[in-house]
Amino acid sequence: MSGIYIHIPFCRKACRYCDFYFSVSLQYRDEFVNRLVEEIRIKGALNPGVSLDTLYLGGGTPSVLTISHLEKILEAINRYYSFRDNPEWTMECNPDDLDYNTVKKLKQIGFNRLSIGIQSFQEKDLKIMRRSHDANQAEASVRLAAEAGFSNISIDLIYGIPEQTTREWKQNIERTLLLPISHISAYHLTFEPGTVFDHWRKRGRLTPVTEDESVEKYRILRKALLSAGFEHYELSNFAREGRVSEHNMLYWSGFPYLAFGPSAHSFDGEKRSWNISSLKAYMEGVAAGKNFSESEKLSIREQYHDYLITSLRTRWGCDPVFMEKQFGPEFSGHFEKEARSYIEIGSMYRSGGRVAIDPNHWLITDHILRALFMD
Numbered sequence: 001m002s003g004i005y006i007h008i009p010f011c012r013k014a015c016r017y018c019d020f021y022f023s024v025s026l027q028y029r030d031e032f033v034n035r036l037v038e039e040i041r042i043k044g045a046l047n048p049g050v051s052l053d054t055l056y057l058g059g060g061t062p063s064v065l066t067i068s069h070l071e072k073i074l075e076a077i078n079r080y081y082s083f084r085d086n087p088e089w090t091m092e093c094n095p096d097d098l099d100y101n102t103v104k105k106l107k108q109i110g111f112n113r114l115s116i117g118i119q120s121f122q123e124k125d126l127k128i129m130r131r132s133h134d135a136n137q138a139e140a141s142v143r144l145a146a147e148a149g150f151s152n153i154s155i156d157l158i159y160g161i162p163e164q165t166t167r168e169w170k171q172n173i174e175r176t177l178l179l180p181i182s183h184i185s186a187y188h189l190t191f192e193p194g195t196v197f198d199h200w201r202k203r204g205r206l207t208p209v210t211e212d213e214s215v216e217k218y219r220i221l222r223k224a225l226l227s228a229g230f231e232h233y234e235l236s237n238f239a240r241e242g243r244v245s246e247h248n249m250l251y252w253s254g255f256p257y258l259a260f261g262p263s264a265h266s267f268d269g270e271k272r273s274w275n276i277s278s279l280k281a282y283m284e285g286v287a288a289g290k291n292f293s294e295s296e297k298l299s300i301r302e303q304y305h306d307y308l309i310t311s312l313r314t315r316w317g318c319d320p321v322f323m324e325k326q327f328g329p330e331f332s333g334h335f336e337k338e339a340r341s342y343i344e345i346g347s348m349y350r351s352g353g354r355v356a357i358d359p360n361h362w363l364i365t366d367h368i369l370r371a372l373f374m375d
């Protein structure tokens with residue numbers, strides 16, 4: 001399996017918790033799209049005949065682009081790449097960018113999955129996070145996406161927002177479960193260096209939630225979604241009717257992916273490469289035919305660690321036979337030795353030849369990973 005990720009580096013507002021690469025100045029959208037199309041063409045020539053499974057437009061906020069921008073990008077993608085039958089084409093959207101005609105058009109031009117950034121249905125959360133929409137817009141956007149024909153809709157939620165009560169979190173989940181969605185990504189808020197939230201935390205203006213509160217909210221989430229028929233298939237992701245994110249599964253399974261746009265990361269199975277995190281330098285680099293990316297070849301140890309970090313976040317876990325073949329007996333032997341004690345205490349289990357962390361223990365994934373890593 002393989003896929004394409006495209007990073008659209010524009011947002012209407014800067015959310016206070018976000019450390020992704022984006023610009024709130026939308027004036028360069030036309031020029032960016034022209035350069036992006038150029039990058040797609042250049043890399044397409046290097047990868048002839050590749051048949052892809054997924055396309056994912058993320059960011060930033062892809063929905064700040066116009067339909068003609070998107071058509072231009074998709075035309076280039078279709079010209080230089082081929083896809084399997086019925087590939088998964090996802091676009092991330094913010095609620096305030098969606099109206100019925102826009103969503104209908106997104107369907108017509110080829111997207112079959114929308115990932116809508118809602119984060120919370122509490123106005124006070126949206127305000128403190130500085131989201132660009134309100135709760136009613138969030139709900140309406142999902143409903144009109146379904147009315148326009150999207151049957152594969154995902155929404156993002158955030159928990160662990162300072163001062164969000166357990167009752168408010170439960171209300172968020174209840175409101176979520178009334179929506180026509182098949183997928184939920186629920187992430188715990190993190191205080192990333194350089195963000196406004198992190199600055200506020202350091203100055204005592206915001207207090208992170210306690211570990212006990214985090215665990216409680218995670219358990220509430222998991223219980224409610226499992227009862228509603230969702231499968232908890234990855235630490236932060238839940239799907240109904242088997243509608244897992246195929247694109248994200250590429251990342252979690254160690255499959256290759258190509259990426260375009262500033263700050264976008266590609267992986268070819270052994271080598272990671274990433275475009276420069278500057279819109280200006282990216283556009284100049286593409287226009288001048290200069291290098292605008294860096295890369296590193298992963299050592300076997302790094303490949304082993306990456307494989308564990310990604311695969312053990314999912315309910316399918318990792319494959320020791322694959323590890324022996326791919327990384328050698330030293331690594332698979334170390335894994336077997338260290339995993340044994342976690343299997344004995346029930347934090348990990350074996351199933352169908354694979355070894356996974358029990359979802360009830362996913363909150364200690366980092367702790368388990370540290371033991372499984374090779375020094």
Ligand code: SF4
Nearest residue numbers: 011014015018059060
């Ligand atoms: S809209 Fe998304 S990418 Fe943009 S600032 Fe907010 S969280 Fe970050």
